[in-house]
Amino acid sequence: MYPVLEQISKIGIVPVVKIDRAEDALPLAKALCAGGLPCAEVTFRTSAAAEAIKIMTTNFPEMCVGAGTVLNAAQVDAAVEAGAKFIVSPGLNPNTVKYCIEKNIPITPGTSSPSDIEQAIELGLEVVKFFPAEQSGGLAKIKAMAAPYVNMKFMPTGGISAKNLTTYLDFDKIIACGGSWMVPGDLINAGEWDKIEQLTREAVQTMLGFELIHIGINGANEDEALKIANRFGFMFGIPVKVGNSSIFAGSMIEVMKTPFKGTHGHIAIRTNYIERAVNYMSTVLGVEFVEPVRDEKGKYKALYMKEEVGGFAIHLLQK
Numbered sequence: 665m666y667p668v669l670e671q672i673s674k675i676g677i678v679p680v681v682k683i684d685r686a687e688d689a690l691p692l693a694k695a696l697c698a699g700g701l702p703c704a705e706v707t708f709r710t711s712a713a714a715e716a717i718k719i720m721t722t723n724f725p726e727m728c729v730g731a732g733t734v735l736n737a738a739q740v741d742a743a744v745e746a747g748a749k750f751i752v753s754p755g756l757n758p759n760t761v762k763y764c765i766e767k768n769i770p771i772t773p774g775t776s777s778p779s780d781i782e783q784a785i786e787l788g789l790e791v792v793k794f795f796p797a798e799q800s801g802g803l804a805k806i807k808a809m810a811a812p813y814v815n816m817k818f819m820p821t822g823g824i825s826a827k828n829l830t831t832y833l834d835f836d837k838i839i840a841c842g843g844s845w846m847v848p849g850d851l852i853n854a855g856e857w858d859k860i861e862q863l864t865r866e867a868v869q870t871m872l873g874f875e876l877i878h879i880g881i882n883g884a885n886e887d888e889a890l891k892i893a894n895r896f897g898f899m900f901g902i903p904v905k906v907g908n909s910s911i912f913a914g915s916m917i918e919v920m921k922t923p924f925k926g927t928h929g930h931i932a933i934r935t936n937y938i939e940r941a942v943n944y945m946s947t948v949l950g951v952e953f954v955e956p957v958r959d960e961k962g963k964y965k966a967l968y969m970k971e972e973v974g975g976f977a978i979h980l981l982q983k
Contacts, residue, residue, distance in 0.1 A: 665790050665817075665839075666770040668749045671728050672703065672819070673839040674943040676871050677829070679864070680705045680732060680821060680844045681852070688852055689716035693724045695857040696847070699864025700948045705732040705752055705842060708739050714746040721747030726947075732842075734771075737763040744769060752793055752821075752842075756780050761787050772819050776800040781813050791817045791839060798823025803832055810837040826870045830936055833871065843867075868944060873936040877981060880910070880918040880930040889919040925968065926977030938964045938982040 665673075672678060679696055681704050683689055689712075696704060702724070706717050708731055720729045730750035731743030740751055740763060751764055756773040764771035765788060774795040775781055784792045794806055797820035801808075806818050820832055821842030832841050846863040883889030890904075893911040897904040902914030911919045924930065935941040942964065945951040952970035959965050968979040 666750070668728060668730075668770050669772070669791050669839060672750070674940055675701065675703045675728065676833060676840050676937060676940045677701055677846075677867055678703055678705050678730075678819070678821075678840055678842040679847045680707060680842045681847045682707050682709055682844075682849055683712050683716040684710050684849075684853060686712040686715035686719060688855070689719040690723055691855070691857045692847070692852060692860065693720040693727060693729075695861040696864055697724060697727065697948070699846070699861040700868040700944055701846070701864050702726055702948065703728040704847075705730050706748075707732040708735070708743065709733050714742045717743060717746040717748050721749075730770075734760065736760055740764060740767075740769065752819075754793075754795055756783055756792075758783065758787065761789070776805075778809055778812070781809055781816055785813065785816065790815065791819060793842070794818045794820040796822030797832075798828075803828075803835060806832075806837065807835060810835075826867060829867070829871055830873065833937065871936065872941045872944065873983070874941070875934050877932040877934045878912075878916050878918050879976075880920060880924065880926070880932065882923040882926065882929045883911075883919050883921055884923070886921040889921045893917065893919045925979075926972055927975035929975075930968075930977040930979060931973075932979055932981055934981045934983050936983055938967075938980055941980055942967070 679701055706713050717729055720727055728749055730752060731748040732752040734740055734751045734753045751769055751771040753760060754774040756775055761771055761773055772791050772793045775792045817837050817839050819840050824841045824843040825845045829841055832838050846867045847860055851860050881892060883892055889911050893904045893913045896913035896917045905912045909921055942953060953967050954970050956967040957965045966979055966981050968977055
């Protein structure tokens with residue numbers, strides 16, 4: 665897979681934007697980055713597209729900016745010259761795909777049938793767009809098509825919203841979802857950048873789904889740990905379970921038998937997609953992580969933040 669597509673996979677959401685005025689590109693890029701999505705697919709449905717891409721990539725070089733609704737080689741050239749890092753097309757035009765492949769330009773053409781997928785495989789593609797997603801059968805159709813084409817991955821666009829985003833992203837053959845609900849045209853044209861930033865931030869939080877799992881308390885020794893756990897059990901009517909290194913009161917409180925990480929203890933927070941959470945928190949928020957725990961496939965299962973907050977170490981867990 666192209667590195668830029670791996671980057672998109674870590675981001676998880678590709679805002680699909682239609683820009684009528686090139687001067688809107690700069691504040692829009694700022695709003696997207698501030699909201700936590702340093703990514704955009706600028707559609708070639710207006711004459712301002714190429715200039716908008718140039719403005720975004722020049723002023724926000726860390727952004728992953730691509731061109732959408734690309735229909736021919738001339739638009740590919742215009743997009744790449746403006747700084748586009750990837751190309752997206754609504755359908756699978758073999759000539760356009762071949763042109764991009766010859767120039768080593770990442771392209772995800774639109775597909776909606778097994779015949780489209782077979783063309784994409786023949787052309788050597790590993791990732792395709794599924795468009796229009798909801799109107800073409802949604803996740804059920806993607807799963808049905810993914811069954812015989814086990815190496816193909818998808819980026820669905822069309823009808824994706826905050827309501828069905830995680831339903832799509834939960835399927836491991838989907839690298840990311842494209843959508844415009846956080847960048848509606850009326851808000852762009854009205855210059856409502858604060859609202860776009862808010863919608864973008866809400867989209868990220870919906871995707872990541874952070875939730876508190878338990879709080880760990882450092883006990884001085886096993887006797888103290890048992891005393892603390894029993895007190896929580898008594899007050900809240902929850903069972904106490906003794907483990908090898910800690911004692912749980914229900915699922916909310918973990919008391920360590922000997923001091924563990926954190927001055928006072930640790931806080932465990934679970935997320936829908938731990939790799940996307942780490943990417944967002946490290947690249948957008950500047951949070952540093954240490955000591956990853958990986959599964960047999962090399963993916964993150966858990967990892968701690970480098971800093972303590974309020975005397976507590978904090979670690980993320982994969983749901």
